[in-house]
Amino acid sequence: MTTTDHRRASADDPRVMLDEQVGVFEPIPPYPPRTEREAEFYSVGDGELLINIGPHHPATHGVMRVVMKLNGETIVDLDPVLGYLHRGVEKLCENADFHQTIAYMDPLEYVSSLFCEWPAVMAYEKLLDVEVPRRAEYIRVLTGELNRVSSHLLAMGFHALDLGGLTPILYSFIERDEIVEMLAAITGQRMLFNYFRIGGVNGDLNHEFMSRLGDWMSRATEQVEANVGLLSENEIFVRRNRDIGVMDPETAIKMCWTGPNLRASGVPFDIRRAHPYSVYPELDFDIPTRKEGDSLARYLLRIDEVKQSLRIIDQCLHQMPDGPVLAKLPRLLRPRPGRAFAAVEGPRGEYAIYAVSDGTDQPFRFRIHDPSFLHLQSFGRLVPGKLIADWMTVNASLDPIMGGIDK
Amino acid sequence: MTAVARAWGRLTLPGKVVFTLVPILAVLTASLIALIVLFGGAALDILNANLGVVRFVAAATVILVITIPIAFLNIYLEMKIIALMNLRVGPDRVGPWGTALSVVHGLKVLMKEDFTPSGADSVVFTWAPVVTYAAAVLTLVVLPFAPGLYAQDFNIGLLFFFAMGGLGVVGLLMGGWASFNKYSLLGGLRSAAQIISYEIPLTLSVVGLLILAGTMSLNTIVVQQDGWFANWYVFRQPLAFVIFFIAATAEANRTPFDLTEADSEIVAGFATEYSGMRFGFFFFAEYVNVFILSALTVVLFLGGWNAPFEIDPLLDWIGGILPGLGITTPVTIALDPGGLGLPLLFLLLLVPPLGTLLFAAPFFLLRSSMRWWVALIIGFLLFNVVAGGLVMAWAYVSFEAVAGLLWFLGKTFFFVFVFVWMRGTLPRVRIDQLMGFAWKWLLPASLLNLFVTALAVVVVGS
Numbered sequence: 001m002t003t004t005d006h007r008r009a010s011a012d013d014p015r016v017m018l019d020e021q022v023g024v025f026e027p028i029p030p031y032p033p034r035t036e037r038e039a040e041f042y043s044v045g046d047g048e049l050l051i052n053i054g055p056h057h058p059a060t061h062g063v064m065r066v067v068m069k070l071n072g073e074t075i076v077d078l079d080p081v082l083g084y085l086h087r088g089v090e091k092l093c094e095n096a097d098f099h100q101t102i103a104y105m106d107p108l109e110y111v112s113s114l115f116c117e118w119p120a121v122m123a124y125e126k127l128l129d130v131e132v133p134r135r136a137e138y139i140r141v142l143t144g145e146l147n148r149v150s151s152h153l154l155a156m157g158f159h160a161l162d163l164g165g166l167t168p169i170l171y172s173f174i175e176r177d178e179i180v181e182m183l184a185a186i187t188g189q190r191m192l193f194n195y196f197r198i199g200g201v202n203g204d205l206n207h208e209f210m211s212r213l214g215d216w217m218s219r220a221t222e223q224v225e226a227n228v229g230l231l232s233e234n235e236i237f238v239r240r241n242r243d244i245g246v247m248d249p250e251t252a253i254k255m256c257w258t259g260p261n262l263r264a265s266g267v268p269f270d271i272r273r274a275h276p277y278s279v280y281p282e283l284d285f286d287i288p289t290r291k292e293g294d295s296l297a298r299y300l301l302r303i304d305e306v307k308q309s310l311r312i313i314d315q316c317l318h319q320m321p322d323g324p325v326l327a328k329l330p331r332l333l334r335p336r337p338g339r340a341f342a343a344v345e346g347p348r349g350e351y352a353i354y355a356v357s358d359g360t361d362q363p364f365r366f367r368i369h370d371p372s373f374l375h376l377q378s379f380g381r382l383v384p385g386k387l388i389a390d391w392m393t394v395n396a397s398l399d400p401i402m403g404g405i406d407k
Numbered sequence: 408m409t410a411v412a413r414a415w416g417r418l419t420l421p422g423k424v425v426f427t428l429v430p431i432l433a434v435l436t437a438s439l440i441a442l443i444v445l446f447g448g449a450a451l452d453i454l455n456a457n458l459g460v461v462r463f464v465a466a467a468t469v470i471l472v473i474t475i476p477i478a479f480l481n482i483y484l485e486m487k488i489i490a491l492m493n494l495r496v497g498p499d500r501v502g503p504w505g506t507a508l509s510v511v512h513g514l515k516v517l518m519k520e521d522f523t524p525s526g527a528d529s530v531v532f533t534w535a536p537v538v539t540y541a542a543a544v545l546t547l548v549v550l551p552f553a554p555g556l557y558a559q560d561f562n563i564g565l566l567f568f569f570a571m572g573g574l575g576v577v578g579l580l581m582g583g584w585a586s587f588n589k590y591s592l593l594g595g596l597r598s599a600a601q602i603i604s605y606e607i608p609l610t611l612s613v614v615g616l617l618i619l620a621g622t623m624s625l626n627t628i629v630v631q632q633d634g635w636f637a638n639w640y641v642f643r644q645p646l647a648f649v650i651f652f653i654a655a656t657a658e659a660n661r662t663p664f665d666l667t668e669a670d671s672e673i674v675a676g677f678a679t680e681y682s683g684m685r686f687g688f689f690f691f692a693e694y695v696n697v698f699i700l701s702a703l704t705v706v707l708f709l710g711g712w713n714a715p716f717e718i719d720p721l722l723d724w725i726g727g728i729l730p731g732l733g734i735t736t737p738v739t740i741a742l743d744p745g746g747l748g749l750p751l752l753f754l755l756l757l758v759p760p761l762g763t764l765l766f767a768a769p770f771f772l773l774r775s776s777m778r779w780w781v782a783l784i785i786g787f788l789l790f791n792v793v794a795g796g797l798v799m800a801w802a803y804v805s806f807e808a809v810a811g812l813l814w815f816l817g818k819t820f821f822f823v824f825v826f827v828w829m830r831g832t833l834p835r836v837r838i839d840q841l842m843g844f845a846w847k848w849l850l851p852a853s854l855l856n857l858f859v860t861a862l863a864v865v866v867v868g869s
Contacts, residue, residue, distance in 0.1 A: 059671040072839050073593070076655045162671045164662060164835025170493040230832070236663055237834050388593075389672050389837045 019388040021154035027052040027067045041079050047071055055084045059162045059392045062402025066379070066391070073387045080379055085406035093366040098124050098198060098333045101363065108368065112151035115346030115403070116368075117196040119353040122277065122342035124198045127335035127357050135323040136200035137279045142316040143195065144344075146213075147187055147307040148271060150179040152302040152309075152349035153224070155325045155399040158216075159299055160231055162391075163240055163398040176218070178191050182212035199327030213317075214304050220310055220390060241296035245382040245394035255381070259349025261398055264301045265293035271345035283315050295397035304401075305347075316388040334361050348372055370404035430573025453708075466558035470547045474695045481694040483511040483807070484820075485827050492831040516687035524680050526587035534586060536688035545571040546699050551626045551631030553712045553811030564625040568703065569610055572658065575692065576602040579667060582689070583677035591593070592781040597838060598667035601657055604842055605664075607652035608849035612647040614641050615860035616707060625703075629711030632667040636715035641708040646856045648708045649850050652822075657841070659694060662830040666838055701822030709818050712811030762790040767832070 009129035017121030027050050044050055054065035063084040069077040089108060093101040105116040118140065125132060180190045185208040187193040195202050227378035231237045246258070251264040262269055270287045273281040288304035290297040336358045349371025356365035375398040382394050418426065443450075454461050483498065483506055490497025498505025523529050549564040550572075551557040561567050576599055583595015617641065622627050632638050641648045657664040668676040678689050705711060767786025770777055802809040836844070 051588065051593075057674065073597075076845070137430050160834060163425070164669060164671060165833065166489065167831050170495065174494065231834075234834065236836055239839055239840060240834065387838060389835075392671050 001243055002166050023120070026050060029054050029233065041067075041069065044069070046391050050074060053391070059395065060402075061158065061395065061400060062095055064376075064402050064405070066154065068388070070388065073384055075383050075388060075391060077384055078379055078391070079378055082376075083406055087407070089407045090366050090368055094363055097361045098335075098363065101321075101366065102196060102198075103192075103194050105398050106194055108370065108407065109190055109346070109351070109401055110403050111401055112147045112347050113148045113191065113193050114140075114195065115344060117194070117343070118144060118344045118346075119342040119351050120355075121196045121198050122344065123340040123353045123355040124333070124335070125339055126340035126342060128198065128329070130199045130327050130329065130334060131282070132327060133200055133324045134279070135204075136319065136325045136327075138316050139201050139205060139319040139325060141188070141280065141283070141359070142205075142313060143193075143201075143321070144233075145312045145316070146179050146183060148347045149195050149220075149306050149309045149313075150176040152306050155230070155302055155396075156228070156299065157378075159236070159393075159396040159399075163237060164390040165231065168227060168230055171230070174228065175227070177215075177224055178216045179254060182209050182216065185212060186211040197326055200325045202326070202331055203305075204325045212329060213313075217313065217317075218312070221307070224303070224306055224310075232303070233302065238296060240389070240393055241397065243293075244295045244386065244390050245381065245397060246292070247295045247378065255378050257349065257378070258371050258374070259346065260301045260305060261298055261349065261375055263289045264297040266291045270345055271350055275343065277342075277344065282319065283312050285312050285315075295393050298397040298399075311358060332361055334359060336343075342370070347373065348401065349375070351404075368404075368407055371407065372400035373396075373405045376405060380383065418674045421618075441676070459620065465472075466548070466667060470544060470558055474544055474547070474691065476623075477698045478691045478694040479509040480691075481697055482512065483825060484823060485694075485830070488824065488827045489831045492828075500776055515775065517684055519683040521683035521685060522680075524587050527680065528585040528587070531585035532680075533685070535578045535582035535677075536685045536692070537578070538577050538581060539692040540688045540695075542566045542571055542574035542578065543695040543699065545574070547695075548855065549625055550699065550702050551629050551711060551809040552815055556808050556812060557626060560626040563623050563706075565613065565623045565628075568625070569606065571695075572699075573602070573606055575696065578692075579677050584680065586677070586680040590673040590682050593673045593675050594667050594669075594679070597673075598677060600659065600838075601664065601666060601841060604667055604845040605654045605657035605849075608845060608853045609658060611850065611856065611857060612650035612654065613707060613854050613855035615647050615857045616644050618857075618860055618864055619643060625706050625711075629706055629713065631714045634711040634717055636710065639708060639710045639715075644856065644860070646852060647860075648704075650853050650856065651708070652704055654845075654849060655704060656826065656829065657845070659826070662824050663833040663836050664841060665835060666831075666841060669835055678701050697823055697826050698819065701826065704820040705815065705824055710814075712815040713815050714810065751784045759790065759794075762794065763787045766790050766793070769856075 028042050029038070033042060042050070049070045051068050051070055052065060053068060054060040054113050055063045060066070063117075065084060067077075067079045067081060068075050087107075089104050093104050096104065102117050102120055105120050106113040109116040110391040124130075153172040153176050157169035183193060184190045186203055186206055188196040217347045247255075247261070247265045249265045249267045252262050253267060257265070258269065258271075258322075266289055268287050268289045269275070271284075273287055285308045288301055288308060308309035337357055337359045339354070339356045341352065343350050350369065351371065352369035353371070354365075354367040355363045358364035378398075379391075379394070383391050386394075415423070415426075431566055433610050469787055486508065487497045487505065498508040501507040501511050521533055546568050548558045549567050551560070579598040579602075580595045583591045583593075583598070586592070616628075617623060622628065628640075632640060666672075667678075668678060673679075678686055682688060763783060763786045765786070766789040767782040768786050771779055771782035799809075803813065804810075
């Protein structure tokens with residue numbers, strides 16, 4: 001908060017000009033610079049302007065704040081300021097028992113909740129040496145892929161919304177709502193499912209889920225292609241995205257990118273194939289990649305992934321065995337002391353949990369790895385030199401979720 | 408006294424309104440009649456002597472007032488059409504199909520707090536929406552709505568239009584600068600850059616048309632396009648039409664060129680700090696601008712108030728056929744109300760009830776479950792629809808102005824629909840693409856159009 005002099009007319013006599021100090025909010029921190037980088041960034045040069053994007057801004061996909069240093073419309077430099085959504089989830093999990101931590105995982109990734117539950121239960125299963133029933137594994141893959149489709153559809157809709165298109169987001173929500181409703185039929189909730197359990201899932205597939213899924217699968221491919229046609233063949237959309245936020249494969253690997261963003265840069269890395277887990281080795285699907293590494297490639301790659309996910313769902317439905325969906329486990333879990341790491345391929349990249357057990361019923365140390373955070377740190381490479389509107393394009397194409405970034 | 412108060416208290420709200428308004432209206436009517444009887448001749452003489460002033464006052468009032476329904480209609484159309492394109496329901500609560508929602512929006516905006524930020528330049532901040540709105544209203548002055556229905560027919564009408572339309576950007580720039588907000592400043596600068604860039608192709612694209620027309624008077628340009636639709640300038644200047652419409656979209660700050668209020672980038676642009684009726688004025692101006700630019704497109708390229716076909720040969724043809732069929736009804740009825748006298752009174756008294764009964768009868772007779780009063784309501788509504796249609800048809804045939812206004816509004820609202828359609832479909836362009844498109848594509852194309860038109864005129868003329 002800095003102050004500037006400003007002259008205003010007096011309320012009593014408009015001819016009298018009063019000098020009074022008017023509060024001007026400059027996005028400069030109220031403390032002296034802590035690092036050289038901070039000192040350099042917050043010293044504004046000639047013709048430069050610091051502008052706040054967020055914490056409450058239509059295009060930040062949550063509560064993120066980015067301070068931009070502008071020269072006209074061009075972004076000279078930018079500084080993401082995180083922590084507006086910090087809840088201390090890791091510490092909360094260290095004070096909850098193993099079952100309770102699963103519920104804390106959902107709001108981290110509120111668009112695709114299942115992918116944060118999944119590595120947690122996988123890590124605990126490694127600690128406990130539990131054999132998960134095969135039907136439970138198939139149900140996990142099935143619901144997970146459905147959740148991936150809904151997340152990608154939402155990402156594509158918001159991508160258009162950030163570029164000023166009003167309609168695609170609503171078309172995306174039609175399909176997403178179908179998926180969310182069918183997941184609600186087995187999990188009981190629309191967003192924060194809390195469905196996976198240590199050693200299986202909470203409840204078998206039911207009739208409502210199967211009938212909704214059958215209905216939706218019969219028209220899913222055409223619907224998705226019809227929705228996508230509104231954007232992928234739109235000249236304005238393509239020109240806004242092409243050659244914006246280009247990431248080469250070497251840098252992408254160095255910046256710890258994973259998921260669709262990495263594959264859009266041409267690296268065919270997918271945890272489902274690289275470090276297979278669950279029943280993915282038994283399923284037949286491709287790893288789509290693209291070479292360009294720009295925003296358009298990231299957008300188009302998500303469409304390809306949706307098609308592959310639909311293939312996986314189809315195979316799951318055909319191959320799913322009968323049997324129990326939850327392993328028999330005691331209610332109070334005391335795993336042996338040790339450590340476990342589990343990672344899954346989510347719609348944004350690698351979701352991983354590192355859990356340390358000291359023999360009690362609570363994790364001794366609990367570490368959450370979220371891909372959005374690592375994608376967000378590349379803004380400094382992707383955006384400077386581009387225009388303000390390009391930051392929105394890059395942000396939308398990276399598809400970050402703030403819940404996981406601030407944890 | 409208590410009896411009157413008790414009776415008043417028992418009245419419903421509509422009753423109170425009627426009992427208040429009827430005496431006031433009666434007094435006003437009586438005094439108006441008295442005034443006309445007493446001073447009618449003198450007043451008419453004075454008004455006749457100052458016909459220019461009278462015409463100016465009437466036109467200014469009408470033009471100021473007409474912006475309100477235009478803006479309300481545009482806002483409603485935008486809400487409803489985009490909702491239908493998004494597979495939503497859209498407004499459906501206030502009035503039939505939600506038609507009164509934009510009126511409610513207007514009232515809401517009037518009641519909201521009129522907030523000025525502490526650092527704002529309050530004078531400039533206050534006057535910015537006024538300038539924008541005034542610029543939009545002033546352009547309406549030269550638009551010919553129908554034959555004889557225009558405020559002023561300048562010989563430099565088109566020039567006046569562009570001059571006044573260009574003033575709108577001053578208001579946006581004022582608002583952006585005075586708001587004491589960086590988003591507003593960026594929005595204001597964007598609007599200045601955008602509108603000044605797009606003024607050039609907008610104006611140059613019309614120059615070819617002006618060579619063909621030989622005049623800048625919009626009224627004359629419309630008159631030149633009468634007859635069949637092949638006479639419209641869009642068929643002689645197709646490239647100019649495309650350039651003009653694209654540039655007009657940018658001028659009106661509409662999607663895909665709505666960078667000045669790009670909500671995902673600079674929040675609301677110049678309007679970020681505005682609230683209440685000042686914000687309302689900005690958006691009134693925007694929606695009036697959409698109407699005006701659609702209207703100008705229609706006037707310049709699509710024949711204005713001319714029908715796409717000639718009505719007279721058609722009427723003659725019908726008139727030639729009807730006697731052969733044994734029907735001798737004249738198409739234009741030469742009614743002389745004075746000559747009819749008492750029968751006219753009976754006609755006016757009897758036709759509505761008889762018509763209502765006539766239309767109600769089939770419903771009442773054919774459906775046993777229908778109550779008589781329901782049948783009467785249906786009959787009354789049907790009678791009104793049919794009578795209204797007949798009156799409109801008669802007015803269309805008899806009065807040039809009515810026919811012209813209908814065609815003009817029909818064509819204009821088609822273009823309003825196109826604006827809304829684009830908003831529902833397209834994403835926004837980037838600022839460098841916006842400027843590049845204006846200077847690298849539209850400007851050369853409009854110069855090419857001008858060159859080809861001039862060459863054609865010289866070759867054909869010589």
